[in-house]
Structures are given as structure tokens and as C-alpha cells.
Amino acid sequence: MEKVPEPHWDWVRHYxxxxxxxxxxxxxxxxxxxQLALWQGAASWVMEESPGPLCAxxxxxxxxxxxxxxxxxxxxxxxxxAVHAARCAFQEPAYEEFFAYSxxxxxxxxxxxxxxxxxxxxxxxxxxxxxxxxxxxxxxxAFLLAYGFVRLGRRHHRLKKAAQNLYGKVRDQKAARALLxxxxxxxxxxxxxxxxxxxxxxxxxxxxRQYMKNSFNxxxx
Numbered sequence: 064m065e066k067v068p069e070p071h072w073d074w075v076r077h078y079x080x081x082x083x084x085x086x087x088x089x090x091x092x093x094x095x096x097x098q099l100a101l102w103q104g105a106a107s108w109v110m111e112e113s114p115g116p117l118c119a120x121x122x123x124x125x126x127x128x129x130x131x132x133x134x135x136x137x138x139x140x141x142x143x144x145a146v147h148a149a150r151c152a153f154q155e156p157a158y159e160e161f162f163a164y165s166x167x168x169x170x171x172x173x174x175x176x177x178x179x180x181x182x183x184x185x186x187x188x189x190x191x192x193x194x195x196x197x198x199x200x201x202x203x204x205a206f207l208l209a210y211g212f213v214r215l216g217r218r219h220h221r222l223k224k225a226a227q228n229l230y231g232k233v234r235d236q237k238a239a240r241a242l243l244x245x246x247x248x249x250x251x252x253x254x255x256x257x258x259x260x261x262x263x264x265x266x267x268x269x270x271x272r273q274y275m276k277n278s279f280n281x282x283x284x
């Protein structure tokens with residue numbers, strides 16, 4: 064197990080500060096292939112601790128050289144997993160991958176990447192494809208893919224609607240994106256439906272109020 068060196072974070076911290084207004088300054092990250100599925104290039108591990116959850120990021124050893132399989136860059140993968148780490152206390156499955164893939168440098172990954180909500184869905188699809196090849200019936204696999212694409216389109220639409228409604232309030236694209244990043248799935252759906260968010264008086268909402276006033280309040284992990 065090799066710790067990700069500090070210089071490997073330089074571009075990622077700058078990029079995420081500009082994109083979501085946070086910097087992963089104290090996030091544990093290491094290179095290791097242990098416990099990663101064949102299709103996984105990285106993973107975020109959440110440990111329940113008091114007073115809140117802790118998160119660590121794991122990247123395949125191949126990323127230590129900059130790129131893995133000539134497909135993903137280390138910067139993109141670190142940014143992706145840092146987004147998961149920043150939102151780990153939420154445990155919100157609906158839009159999590161949308162936020163993570165939005166940091167991708169490749170357009171089609173930004174659009175199609177969130178079609179998979181969890182590694183379990185990949186496992187089920189592989190089983191359906193394997194059974195289809197054996198029995199000569201790919202209908203279950205086709206159903207899973209169709210369901211994934213329909214869900215993907217609906218959630219892209221709702222996120223876009225929520226972002227538009229936020230922009231109408233703060234009149235700043237960067238502030239709207241940073242604010243949206245700090246909301247729960249339920250709050251995103253409420254915004255998409257033009258509902259008013261309920262201020263619960265928490266520290267998170269104090270940050271949200273600052274964004275609504277168009278005043279940036281940087282945070283870190």
C-alpha cells in the first residue's frame with residue numbers, strides 16, 4: 064500500500080476549488096489493487112466513526128504513473144473519488160455519481176457515466192449477459208440497460224432543472240453549482256419541483272445561506 068504523494072493532489076485541489084468550491088486537503092488516499100473488482104479503477108471506503116463518517120480513497124497502482132489503461136487519468140480519478148468523499152456523510156445514492164462524473168475531462172463520461180449507481184448494478188448486468196450468452200436470451204440484460212438509460216435521462220433532467228432554479232436565485236453559475244453539490248437528494252428534487260428548501264439550522268444550512276447571499280465560504284474535507 065502506497066500513500067498518494069502530495070504533488071499528485073496539486074491540480075485536483077485547484078480544479079475542485081474552482082468547480083465545487085472545496086479542497087480535499089486532508090483526505091487519506093493510497094495506491095493498492097487490494098479488494099478492487101476487475102472493472103474498478105478506484106473506490107472510496109467509508110468508515111463510521113464518531114462524530115461522523117471518515118472516508119479513504121483507493122486507486123489502482125497503475126494510476127501512480129499518471130494514467131491507467133490509457134483511458135483514465137490520475138487527476139480525473141482523484142477528483143472523482145474526492146467528490147464521493149466530500150459527500151460521504153450524506154449516503155445519498157440518486158445523484159452521487161452525477162456529481163462525481165461531472166468533473167470528468169471527457170464529455171461522454173459526464174453524460175453516460177452515472178448510468179451505473181453502484182458496483183452491484185454492474186455485477187447484475189454481467190450476470191444477465193452471461194446467462195444470456197448461455198441461454199441465448201438477452202432480454203433481461205436489455206431490460207436492465209433500458210431501465211438504466213431511462214433513469215439516467217430523468218435524473219439528468221431533474222438536476223438540470225434544479226440547477227436552473229438555483230441560478231435564478233443566486234445569479235452566479237459557480238455559486239449555483241457549489242450550492243447544488245451541498246444538497247441532499249430530497250432537496251435537489253424539491254428544487255427541481257420549485258419547492259422551497261426547509262432550513263434546519265444546521266451548519267450545512269448556514270453555508271447554504273451564505274451561497275444564497277452570493278458570498279463564497281470555502282470548505283475542505
